[in-house]
Amino acid sequence: xxxxxxxxxALKGEHGEIMQMAYRILVATGEATDAEKLVPIEWAxxxxxxxxxIGDAGEEFLSGISKDAQVKVKTTLNPxxxxxxxxxxxxxxxxxxxxxxxxxxxxxxxxxxxSFSCIPYEIFDIPKNGTQVxxxxxxxxxxxxxYDNLKTNKESAFSALAxxxxxxxxxxxLRKEDSPNITIRMKVNNPNELTYGMLGFFAGKIGxxxxxISDLGDMDKRQTKAMCGGMxxxxxxxKFLFGEGDSDCEKIDFDEKEMQNVYDELNxxxxxxxxxxxSPQLGLDEISDLTGKLKGRSFQKRCMVFLPRTVKEQAHKxxxxxxxxxxxxxxxxxxxxxxxPLINKGDVDAVTTNSIKGAFYLKxxxxxxxxxxxxxxxxxxxxx
Amino acid sequence: xxxxxxxxxxxxxxxxxxxxxxxxTVDKKTGIISDKNHDLYQKSIKDFILVxxxxxxxxxxxxxxxxxxSNDTAPLAMICTKADLTVATGCALANxxxxxxSEQEFSSINNGMKLSLDTDSNLIQYQ
Numbered sequence: 412x413x414x415x416x417x418x419x420x421a422l423k424g425e426h427g428e429i430m431q432m433a434y435r436i437l438v439a440t441g442e443a444t445d446a447e448k449l450v451p452i453e454w455a456x457x458x459x460x461x462x463x464x465i466g467d468a469g470e471e472f473l474s475g476i477s478k479d480a481q482v483k484v485k486t487t488l489n490p491x492x493x494x495x496x497x498x499x500x501x502x503x504x505x506x507x508x509x510x511x512x513x514x515x516x517x518x519x520x521x522x523x524x525x526s527f528s529c530i531p532y533e534i535f536d537i538p539k540n541g542t543q544v545x546x547x548x549x550x551x552x553x554x555x556x557x558y559d560n561l562k563t564n565k566e567s568a569f570s571a572l573a574x575x576x577x578x579x580x581x582x583x584x585l586r587k588e589d590s591p592n593i594t595i596r597m598k599v600n601n602p603n604e605l606t607y608g609m610l611g612f613f614a615g616k617i618g619x620x621x622x623x624i625s626d627l628g629d630m631d632k633r634q635t636k637a638m639c640g641g642m643x644x645x646x647x648x649x650k651f652l653f654g655e656g657d658s659d660c661e662k663i664d665f666d667e668k669e670m671q672n673v674y675d676e677l678n679x680x681x682x683x684x685x686x687x688x689x690s691p692q693l694g695l696d697e698i699s700d701l702t703g704k705l706k707g708r709s710f711q712k713r714c715m716v717f718l719p720r721t722v723k724e725q726a727h728k729x730x731x732x733x734x735x736x737x738x739x740x741x742x743x744x745x746x747x748x749x750x751x752p753l754i755n756k757g758d759v760d761a762v763t764t765n766s767i768k769g770a771f772y773l774k775x776x777x778x779x780x781x782x783x784x785x786x787x788x789x790x791x792x793x794x795x
Numbered sequence: 796x797x798x799x800x801x802x803x804x805x806x807x808x809x810x811x812x813x814x815x816x817x818x819x820t821v822d823k824k825t826g827i828i829s830d831k832n833h834d835l836y837q838k839s840i841k842d843f844i845l846v847x848x849x850x851x852x853x854x855x856x857x858x859x860x861x862x863x864x865s866n867d868t869a870p871l872a873m874i875c876t877k878a879d880l881t882v883a884t885g886c887a888l889a890n891x892x893x894x895x896x897s898e899q900e901f902s903s904i905n906n907g908m909k910l911s912l913d914t915d916s917n918l919i920q921y922q
Contacts, residue, residue: 432887432888432890435800435887435888435890436884436887436888438799438800438887439799439800439883439884439886439887439893440880440883440884440887442797442798442799442878442883443799443878443879443880443883444880459855464855465855465858466855466858468823468855468858468859468861468862469855469858471862471865472858472861472888567854567857567880567881567884568854568855568857569854569857569884569887569888570880570884
């Protein structure tokens with residue numbers, strides 16, 4: 412990999428240990444992904460925030476480097492394990508809370524914006540077309556590449572952190588021209604967000620770096636996010652290109668049969684004890700829509716609603732959060748269904764959700780059963 | 796050979812034919828492999844030149860590599876046949892030399908062999 416004289420000297424340690432480590436990460440990642448050089452990036456979005464996933468080793472590492480490290484570009488952050496406003500309602504132990512707060516402090520000390528959101532593309536302004544960014548959250552990387560005209564690799568927690576500290580990223584995979592060799596044709600009629608989530612999950616399994624996708628029809632924001640979340644869960648693929656692709660592209664249909672296969676893989680329960688909405692977190696449009704759908708109705712069991720803090724604040728001003736709480740929703744900011752420590756198999760046998768991404772992690776990480784339903788079906792079955 | 800993390804070390808080879816999942820199967824205090832189905836079961840990787848096909852499993856395993864280095868139970872260097880991002884970033888965090896070699900070179904390295912590795916001159920010497 413080619414390095415400028417400046418980058419070489421940082422790698423040798425002439426700009427301090429933190430810079431040396433960051434460049435080691437960029438070079439190792441770049442060599443592993445056949446990048447020929449580093450390119451400047453304008454925005455980094457970090458994963459590796461939830462104590463549930465990074466553990467003591469991660470907490471200690473971040474605490475150590477945060478004494479000296481400062482991010483060089485705009486840097487935003489994935490969700491953590493809980494919402495400090497209501498964490499005491501969820502029976503988390505003190506060790507979890509204090510380690511999580513230490514992680515939060517470490518990132519803040521490094522100059523990171525404490526957004527705790529997996530939908531940076533919805534709550535921050537999008538830079539101009541073609542801007543290079545470094546997003547570690549998979550649904551955000553896919554959304555950025557496919558819908559926001561940005562360019563990012565599907566970064567790891569570490570390459571994104573190194574990019575935040577240096578303002579650079581390896582010039583590999585999706586930053587270059589991409590030409591998928593597979594086209595997926597959407598053949599399921601009357602799709603809802605659950606269908607699009609399953610389509611994404613299917614695409615992630617068969618795509619490598621990017622895939623063409625055709626016959627999608629008009630999609631709303633909820634469906635778009637579900638498709639990006641689904642794909643990020645099942646593989647390494649990080650971009651949809653919309654259309655049939657070249658004539659020599661292999662064509663694969665996503666039909667009722669393929670959809671049933673995904674459903675059978677992830678749906679493991681007939682019904683849930685609680686409901687979760689949000690993975691990815693809900694944006695203001697979805698909160699507004701949900702409030703409308705719940706007018707005059709109430710959930711008959713617990714329903715956890717995950718959203719970014721900025722969205723919670725806006726929703727509160729408009730009056731949505733009052734309405735949702737009246738309908739029985741528990742509103743949680745700064746965290747998400749995905750890898751949540753707030754749902755344990757000791758208390759809960761199964762969870763009802765419309766999120767494919769959420770379903771995958773509830774099943775494999777929380778070890779609970781999953782009951783998949785679209786939002787409209789959830790409201791029909793679970794509210795009165 | 797391809798250098799992912801540079802360095803210069805001499806040491807004895809500990810070789811595995813199995814991939815290693817650093818998250819969960821390597822004890823951070825001792826460097827001992829705790830996976831019963833692994834060919835290095837109950838062996839410590841501390842202070843060896845660890846030769847194995849590649850890493851597998853969660854990218855959080857990179858923090859485990861950083862932890863074993865902090866606890867002084869890490870290998871002197873790692874040699875793999877396939878570059879995976881968990882081992883690459885873990886070795887980068889911990890400053891453990893890491894190189895990628897061909898299948899052919901891999902099969903010529905045996906357990907207990909003395910190696911000297913110098914990434915600046917792209918050299919592996921067998922002693």
